[in-house]
Amino acid sequence: MNGLKFSRKQLGIPYAVFLIAFVVVPLLFVSFGLAIITTIVSLFIAYPVAYILSKTKFNKGGVLLILFILPLWINFVLRTAAMKELLYFVGMYKSNSFSFINTLIGMVYDYLPFVIMPLYSVLVKIDKSYAEASADLGAKPVTTFLSVTLPLSMPGIVSAISMVLLPTTTSYVISDTLGNGNVTIVGKIIETQFLTMDNWHAGSTIALVLLVIIFLSMFLSGKFTEAEDESAGRANLW
Amino acid sequence: MVKKIIGGSYITLVLFLLYAPILLLFVYSFNMSREIGIWSPEWGFDLYYKLWSNTDLMETVVNTIVLALAAGFISTVLGTMGAIGMFYSSRRVNRTMNELTKIPIINAEVVTAISIALICTMFGFGRSYASLLIGHVVLTVPFVVLSVIPKLKQMDNNLYEAVLDLGATPTKAIFLIVIPEILPGIISGFLLAINISLDDYIITSFTKPSTFKTISTYVYDAYAKGGKSSSVPALRALFAIIFVVMIAYVVIHSFIQSRKSRLEGSR
Numbered sequence: 001m002n003g004l005k006f007s008r009k010q011l012g013i014p015y016a017v018f019l020i021a022f023v024v025v026p027l028l029f030v031s032f033g034l035a036i037i038t039t040i041v042s043l044f045i046a047y048p049v050a051y052i053l054s055k056t057k058f059n060k061g062g063v064l065l066i067l068f069i070l071p072l073w074i075n076f077v078l079r080t081a082a083m084k085e086l087l088y089f090v091g092m093y094k095s096n097s098f099s100f101i102n103t104l105i106g107m108v109y110d111y112l113p114f115v116i117m118p119l120y121s122v123l124v125k126i127d128k129s130y131a132e133a134s135a136d137l138g139a140k141p142v143t144t145f146l147s148v149t150l151p152l153s154m155p156g157i158v159s160a161i162s163m164v165l166l167p168t169t170t171s172y173v174i175s176d177t178l179g180n181g182n183v184t185i186v187g188k189i190i191e192t193q194f195l196t197m198d199n200w201h202a203g204s205t206i207a208l209v210l211l212v213i214i215f216l217s218m219f220l221s222g223k224f225t226e227a228e229d230e231s232a233g234r235a236n237l238w
Numbered sequence: 239m240v241k242k243i244i245g246g247s248y249i250t251l252v253l254f255l256l257y258a259p260i261l262l263l264f265v266y267s268f269n270m271s272r273e274i275g276i277w278s279p280e281w282g283f284d285l286y287y288k289l290w291s292n293t294d295l296m297e298t299v300v301n302t303i304v305l306a307l308a309a310g311f312i313s314t315v316l317g318t319m320g321a322i323g324m325f326y327s328s329r330r331v332n333r334t335m336n337e338l339t340k341i342p343i344i345n346a347e348v349v350t351a352i353s354i355a356l357i358c359t360m361f362g363f364g365r366s367y368a369s370l371l372i373g374h375v376v377l378t379v380p381f382v383v384l385s386v387i388p389k390l391k392q393m394d395n396n397l398y399e400a401v402l403d404l405g406a407t408p409t410k411a412i413f414l415i416v417i418p419e420i421l422p423g424i425i426s427g428f429l430l431a432i433n434i435s436l437d438d439y440i441i442t443s444f445t446k447p448s449t450f451k452t453i454s455t456y457v458y459d460a461y462a463k464g465g466k467s468s469s470v471p472a473l474r475a476l477f478a479i480i481f482v483v484m485i486a487y488v489v490i491h492s493f494i495q496s497r498k499s500r501l502e503g504s505r
Contacts, residue, residue, distance in 0.1 A: 049252050052245040064249070066492060071256055073484035076437045077454040078477055081461045082259035089262060112256065170346035173439050176462040187348040187440070194352060194444065200359075207352045214346055 016205050023189060024206050028213075031185035034100075034175070035168035038107040039161055042115045045108065046160070050119035051149075054126075065120060072113050080177045083109050087178065099182035106178040107168050115160040122156030123149075170210065186210065260481055267478040272471060285475040292472050295456065299476070302452040306435040309374035314428040316375065317382025322416060324383070325390045339380045350376065351444035358445065366447050373445035374435045381434060382427035389423030390416075 053065055071079060083106045092098045092105075126149065134144040168174075172188035186206070194203035270280035289295060324335045342350055354376060358369035393416070401411045417424075439454040446455070453476070460470050 045252065048245075048248055052249055056245065056249075063492075066488060067253060068256065070485065070488055071260065073433065073488060074260070074477075074480055075453055075457070077439050077457045077461075078473075078480065079259070081457050081473070082263045082477060084461055085266075086259040086262050109256070109259070112252075166344075166346060170348050171440065172348075173458065173462075177458065187346065190348050190352060191440075191443070194355070200356070203352055204356065207349045210346055211349050214344070214349070218344060 015202075019202055019205055020209055024186065024209050027184065027186045027189055028169075030183075031169045031187075034103065034107070034183070034185060035165050038104060038111065038168045039115075039164045041104070042108045042112050042164060043157065043160065046112055046115035046119055047157075050116050050123050050156075053116075053120055054123035065116075068116050069113050076110065077173055077177070079110060080106055080174050084178055093180065096180060096182055099178075099180045102178045102180070103175045103183045106174045110174060111164045111168065114163045118159040118163065119153065119156040122153050126152050166214065260477075263474050263477045264481060267474040270471075285472055286479075289472040289475040289479075292470075294451075295470070295472060295476070298451045298453060298456045301450065302436060302454075305370065305374060305452060306432045309371060309378055309435045310428050310432040312371070313375045313378040313382050313431045314424060317379045317427055317431075318386050318417075318420070318424050320379070321383045321386035321390060321420075322412065325387065339383050341380075342376055343380050347377075347438075347440040348444075351441040354441065355444045365445055367450065369445040370442065370447070370450065373441040374438065377438060377441050378431035378434050381430045382424075385427035385430060386420055386423040389420040393419045 049068065053068075056064070074082075084102075087093060087102050087105065092102050130148050130152065131144050134148045135141070139147070169185065170187040172185050172191060175183040175185050176188060190203050190206050190210075193199045193206065267285055268281055268283070269277065270282070270284050271277060320335070320339070324332050324339075327335075351373065354369065354373045355365060358364060358366075358372065363369060397419070398411055398415050401415050402408065406414060437454070439458055442452050443455055443458075446452070451459075457473060460473060
């Protein structure tokens with residue numbers, strides 16, 4: 001096992017600075033951009049779903065909702081592989097220029113249930129009388145939605161974002177399986193350093209950078225106190 | 239009326255897209271073609287037979303299940319003990335422990351994985367089954383704690399004190415009163431832990447011994463490195479089986495759940 005040999009050369013600070021500046025930061029931008037696009041797209045797909053599910057009468061006891069959550073029970077890697085088969089089937093692998101969009105489709109597909117669930121649980125709790133009051137006071141349905149329902153569902157949107165943004169930034173399974181080797185996100189470079197290049201030092205350095213960023217963003221958004229809802233929400237999914 | 243139709247068709251469309259990959263693999267699990275997209279005239283259960291006779295793949299499946307059960311069991315014991323301990327300790331300890339428990343959930347999985355691999359190497363057992371098990375326990379314990387704690391909060395504390403007043407030792411009181419009260423939380427924590435362990439790829443790949451395979455790493459190797467399509471058609475049969483098992487589980491689970499709530503409602 002070659003693991004940890006603390007040679008001075010590899011642990012040097014210049015090496016770490018070089019690694020961070022020229023490898024990690026550009027990759028972080030790519031990964032974060034991909035994650036943000038994924039989050040926005042899945043919010044736009046999931047919000048109407050959650051909204052309709054919270055309104056429809058035949059979703060008694062969340063029977064329909066279960067259908068949306070069910071794919072989560074299948075192994076995550078297998079699900080991604082299934083998506084690859086489908087994309088291949090419809091001809092999305094004819095050209096390499098589709099790699100990015102394929103990865104995006106896979107990410108949205110895999111994380112959609114995680115977005116629908118928190119949105120639904122917030123939307124279903126919103127008191128109908130607010131919307132009725134707004135309508136009685138002469139607001140158009142669109143105005144009612146924008147100024148009453150949407151602000152009230154904000155907690156759901158926030159927890160949906162927090163459940164998708166970070167995993168999509170770092171979890172490289174989807175980009176690796178669907179990206180055809182053309183999409184590299186920041187988690188992948190850690191894996192390469194660690195498992196392929198056997199350079200645990202570089203891998204740890206990048207992981208440390210990630211860790212610092214994660215904790216900074218947690219503190220900045222005050223998530224540390226709210227995290228209970230999120231993790232409880234995630235626990236409720238299964 | 240129009241609104242309803244639009245809403246209904248939107249839901250149907252999203253559901254269709256969500257299930258399209260699953261159905262595609264399901265249908266092709268009965269077709270012998272080497273690649274999805276090319277019809278083969280041969281239909282039947284040959285792929286299932288191939289799956290059964292592929293010892294490598296079968297071993298992988300068994301490995302995955304054993305690992306998930308072991309990790310689930312250990313983390314259920316640890317998580318339940320931790321939750322009870324947190325619940326009965328002082329406010330400050332409780333809060334700190336609560337925050338610490340959440341770190342593996344909030345943290346990126348790669349970071350957790352690399353730290354576990356480093357720690358295990360530091361203590362000299364490198365990447366072995368032990369480190370793999372530790373990794374999965376670390377990953378799943380927080381979820382057990384999180385499913386047990388709400389049940390502890392709902393529990394009627396007078397019962398525990400009454401038993402103590404009647405002369406039971408605290409240990410006996412825990413096993414006699416607390417554990418049965420929080421059992422639903424423990425069970426759902428156990429199931430959650432198993433599910434997360436079955437699902438995991440990243441921590442597994444960082445901590446496993448190099449020859450060990452789980453379903454996740456097997457599929458990943460077959461697809462991420464195998465170019466366009468899988469080189470192992472038998473995986474489609476595995477996929478179909480997992481899908482059917484999951485559906486059966488969810489149906490039974492929700493049936494029990496709805497019966498339980500009906501029973502409670504009639505009481």
